[in-house]
Each structure stands twice: as C-alpha cells, then as structure tokens.
Amino acid sequence: MAKRPDTLDTALLMVELLRRIPRGRKITTAELHQQLQSAGFERDLRTIQRQVETLSEHFDIERDDRSKPYGYRWRECAQGLAVPQLPPQESLLLQLAEEHLKHLLPARLMQSMDGFFSQARRNLGDSHNQRSDTAALEREWPRKVRVVATSQPLLPPAIAPDVLEAVSDALYANRWLHIDYQNAAGKRRQAKVMPLGLAQQGPRLYLVCRYEGFANERSLALHRINQAEASTLAFERPAEFDLQKYDEDGRFGFGEGQRVQLTFCIDNDAGFHLRETPLSKDQQVHDQEDGWMKITATVVDSAMLDWWLRGFGQALRDVQKTPLTTKEQ
Structure with a gap:
C-alpha cells in the first residue's frame, strides 16, 4: 500500500485533534495523545504538543497555562469544528x-x-x-413535536464548579477520585473512590463508585459532592462490575437486586395503563367482577417500587411480595 503524503497525515491529525478538544472543560496534550493512540494515530507526545500549539494560534482555542500540565478547550463563543453539511x-x-x-x-x-x-x-x-x-x-x-414529563417536572440541582469535569475525567481514564461529599443527612466526609459509572435519574446525576478498601458499590449524587479531584493514579476496572446489571438490579431505586413475584389488585381505571405498559414481560392480568383487576408480575423489590405502589392510595389493595430463589430468578 502506498504511503500517504506527510501533508495528508498532518491534516488528518489536526482534524482529529480539533474534534477531540472539548468545550466547557479542559484536556491536556497527554490525554489527547492517549486518545489518538487508541484511535490508531502513532505520534509522539512532543508532536501532539506542537500541533495543539499551532491549532490554538489559528482557532478559538484557549490554553490554560496557570499550571502544568497545560489544558486546552474551545472558547465559549467559538463555533468549534462545524459541520455545515449537517442534513x-x-x-x-x-x-x-x-x-x-x-x-x-x-x-x-x-x-x-x-x-x-x-x-x-x-x-x-x-x-x-x-x-x-x-x-x-x-x-x-x-x-409539531414535544417531549412531555411523566411526573411533576423538577429543575436539576446545582453541581459545584469543576466537579462534573473531574468526575468525568477520572471515570474515563480509570483514575482514583478524591472527593469531599456531604450526604442527605448533612454528614460531610472526604474519601478516595473508584469511579465506575455515571447515571442520570430524572434531573439528577449519580456517580457509581467503590470507596477505597471496600468491594461494594455506592451511588453518590453529584450535587452533593462539594469538591472533586482526579488522581494521577490509575486502577484496574473490576471485571465483574456491569452498570446495566447494577441498574436492572434496582440499585438506583434503593434495592439490592432481590426479585419478587408481585401480586396486587387495582381499580380498573387506575390500572388501565398497565395493560399497555406492563411491569414485566411475564405480567398477567386477571379481570374481576367488582371493577378491579389482579396483576401478577416479576419485578425487583426496592423502595422505589414501594413508593410507586403507595401512590395509588385507596385504588390498590391486597399487595403481596413473594421472594424468588436464585434459581427462580
């Protein structure tokens, strides 16, 4: 295969760099170098540094040189790398x-x-x-189109400056994260955590992590993190952790993964939507003569489930939960 001209290689490299320089947060040349290596661009760090310096002279890219390593980002007013042919x-x-x-x-x-x-x-x-x-x-x-809320709309809580950036950087690079966290009860503590996932639940963002020295996961609300700083120390991401399974086990609904066979009776009018949007794939609906219907479904037991059930008030009765064994689940 013929070798591409150096000018073409340089142009492609610059396009990749422009694409990877973020807006609203900083990125270092070392991080850009790592990303480009993962994408198949074999260049030394010094080359990346020179190219980024050149780009910052010709584009609306600012350099934060208050401390090393220097950080780069698009200016707030910059158009960035535009795509004029977006259909x-x-x-x-x-x-x-x-x-x-x-x-x-x-x-x-x-x-x-x-x-x-x-x-x-x-x-x-x-x-x-x-x-x-x-x-x-x-x-x-x-x-002609609109996204409507399924519950009372809430504004997102304020997140301290630089917290989201530090959390995102540490999560992306598998680095330890130093945090100053205050829980819902007002108790404040500093900790070193292993960031494993980021999830949005309604208007709130949660960091799934492990505290240093522990093997279980916690979900921390980002708006309760007062300060966060990504460490230079990397960790090996636990192979057994799966964010999707963490969610499916009901952990964001304050559950522990215990599946139950849920049975309850609900007024026909209050529960009509469950015929169209069932609780589970194995849900069964049995109509009763008194204007009620009986629902049976396999779900994850959680505090969120209890809140949902209580929301029906007098339109719900005869609630039963039967825990399933590991084999049954």
Missing part, C-alpha cells in the same frame, strides 16, 4: 434533543454540547431563508 433531519433531531435535555442536564454539560446545537440552529436558519415547501415544513416541525 435538515439531523438538525431537527438535535434541536429536539436540546429542548429535552436543557432542564435535565447541568448547565456545564449542556455547554459542552453547545457547538452541535448551535450548528443545528444555523443549518435550520439557513433553510428558513429558502423559499420552498421543504423549508416551510422544516420550519414548522419543531412546533
């Missing part, structure tokens, strides 16, 4: 995503996506200047 359909989807996420994600996280959202708005704005039936339909589309 109208993708632009519309991004605009809908922005509308849905703006009250769910912290402001700093939304800022890191602002380049994509701005590009989508510009693309649709350009189409609005076109006199065509297609442009008119694209202009109408955002007013």
